[in-house]
Amino acid sequence: MSTRSTSPEKWALCVVRCCLHLPQLFSTCVAFSLVTDMGIGKGAIGNWSLCLWGFCFTVTLITSITELCKVQSCFPFFWNNFPVTYACYAALVCLSVSIIYSVTYIQFLPYGPHRDRAIAATAFSCIASVLYATEVACTWNGYKIMNTTCYVLTMPGLLKVLETFMAGVIFAFLSNTSLYLHQPALEWCVAVYSICFILAAVTTLLNLVEWEHRLPVKAVITMLSVLLYISALVLWPLYQFNEEFGGQPQRSSDWDCRDELTYDMCTWDQRLAVAILTAINLLAYVADLGYWARQVSVGTEDQPRDS
Structure with missing residues (x-):
């Protein structure tokens, strides 16, 4: 890997990521909470969606703590590659959950509190997908400025x-x-x-x-x-x-x-x-x-x- 970057550039990218991680955590947490609150009415698709939202929330939280504590060197994978790779997958995961959950589940729900919660959870999942995609775009732009190579990009x-x-x-x-x-x-x-x-x-x-x-x-x-x-x-x-x-x-x-x-x-x-x-x-x-x-x-x- 070739890097010709200054400390302020790295710090700016880290700040941007952290600013995006907060709404990502909020969106996935809200989507998870809304579907969990549906109880037995969430169905098998709801359980599958819960697992994916919970996974995205957990990995985003771990990534945020790792970057804030500056312990990236403790991980076996090269840290310049891992966060953006995860962000790519998270954007796709949240987008697919939003589509599958709405097409295969929400449209069959009767009007009422459960349907409203499901629609709100889908909306927050879409927001999370946009936020993860934004992180990928920002990282891509930041790596270009710093002349840093990354396989995923x-x-x-x-x-x-x-x-x-x-x-x-x-x-x-x-x-x-x-x-x-x-x-x-x-x-x-x-x-x-x-x-x-x-x-x-x-x-x-x-x-x-x-x-x-x-x-x-x-x-x-x-x-x-x-x-x-x-x-x-x-x-x-x-x-x-x-x-x-x-x-x-x-x-x-x-x-x-x-x-x-x-x-x-x-x-x-x-x-x-x-x-x-x-x-x-x-x-x-x-x-x-x-x-x-x-x-x-x-x-x-x-x-x-x-x-």
């Missing part, structure tokens, strides 16, 4: 964040094992999601600790992930929505979706969600592969030179 770094995040959302839907068990083709899709997630996560972690590796390794890993995701994009919809392979082409054919009193996503909706997320993540991997292909063609990739 590069095109491949941002794509890796998106790839691992989308895989995490897919895993949340796959917690319903009835979607794929006893069907080898669908179990293969789950294996694809797991393998690609591990490869992307390991690549991200190695780059966060500034482990240098050559371009062919990155290109091969990305190419492998693209091929695996193509197979999943073909097999998952084929075996989930084609009657010839035991799928259900119509939403009305799923008995879970006929129950209008339930506040949770029915099985058919979960199948569709995984298919859409698979397509989105495949596009991210294709963009990642395109980036590395361009790096090869123009020869701009920095590689260790033999002396």
Whole structure:
């Protein structure tokens, strides 16, 4: 890492982060408290949202205390990378919770106190997402001023964040094992999601600790992930929505979706969600592969030179 920054510049960035951490803590805490106050009326989606808001609040609090106490050196990861990486994930997490919670839960709630609390919690979750995104933008600008390199604030770094995040959302839907068990083709899709997630996560972690590796390794890993995701994009919809392979082409054919009193996503909706997320993540991997292909063609990739 190369840094040519002065102490005032570092201090200014730290102050900006701390000023953003306070409203982030407030927003996630309020969203968590509002849904918790709903009691048994919060539903399974509410419990899932509570876990994510609580996680964001906890990590933001730990990050704030670490920076205020100036004990960053006690952590194994390079601190210039960790806060902005977490902020990227937190922005995506809060945004996804806001969307999923409103689409799959709030719209089915009857008018009343529970619905009002759920709407307010979603609003604060959206605010938290904007605040985390603002922290990423401020850090990006600050690092440019200080001439500080950061893997996450590069095109491949941002794509890796998106790839691992989308895989995490897919895993949340796959917690319903009835979607794929006893069907080898669908179990293969789950294996694809797991393998690609591990490869992307390991690549991200190695780059966060500034482990240098050559371009062919990155290109091969990305190419492998693209091929695996193509197979999943073909097999998952084929075996989930084609009657010839035991799928259900119509939403009305799923008995879970006929129950209008339930506040949770029915099985058919979960199948569709995984298919859409698979397509989105495949596009991210294709963009990642395109980036590395361009790096090869123009020869701009920095590689260790033999002396």
